[in-house]
Amino acid sequence: MNDTMLNFPGTLFGELERLQRQLEDTMGSGRAASIRPAAPGAFPAINVGNTPTSVEIYAFAPGVDAAALELTLDRGVLIVAGERTAPDTGSAEHRFAYSRERPFGRFRRAITLPDDIDPSRVEAKYQDGVLRVSVARRAEAQPQRIAIQ
Template sequence: MSPLFRSTADLFAELNRMQSMLDRVFPSPGSSIRSQAGAGFPVLNVGSSPTSIEVQALAPGVDPAKLEITVDRGLLVIAGERRSELPPGDERASVYANERFAGPFRRVVSLPEDADPARVEASYRDGVLRVSVAKRESSLPRRIEVN
């Protein structure tokens, strides 16, 4: 066995790390700016109500003070970093599985034309980031009084 790897577990951990890096550089085909099913962190749920566009980002372990949310040219950008919860590098310790994402992230959601970038609210609770983008008043249905 190569002196680089002390055990089979180390070899598989290194192969998993390289696979994760390749997946980030070469995303799976068929992904779009609207959705990258299973390909990103945080996982997003995007929907709408009659008065707003609702985005939920499932982001446990993220410090809300370090989240950056911007709206520009019809794109909602959620960026931040999730710190690793693994113990610092101990030469005698080895990790058998590391399935939780750690590191910087950035997700982009294309907003519809009726989104109002001046009216955005965000909250973070129990590991879920909720972003609500109001729809423009001019796009909302309204009742016309007949005189």
């Protein structure tokens, strides 16, 4: 089968290739982390945006205690990790669930940030289940108006 068939959407091989890329992005493959979206249902859901002076990251983690969150920035990769505990379902005979859509347990998400960030100027706030991380851009990376003589 030629390469055109492999990359054609809707073919079995194209779908397998897409799934492999998705698995590598989610689980890691030795490549750098990415700001590309993770698979649907990844926890916590993350939004990443820009302003001229900062990169803004929102991690939606309802039901997670702030003390259970860990935030690290290493070589331009922001890591949001933590744990969401399972709900207390009462006695043993009531713990069986037919369906469980709310994930719990340990989680870890990595977001590659642009090269112009200032790792010494990071602010993080957690309120109402939303972790907001603001990473300032370096002053020298800001656009500057140049006077013409």
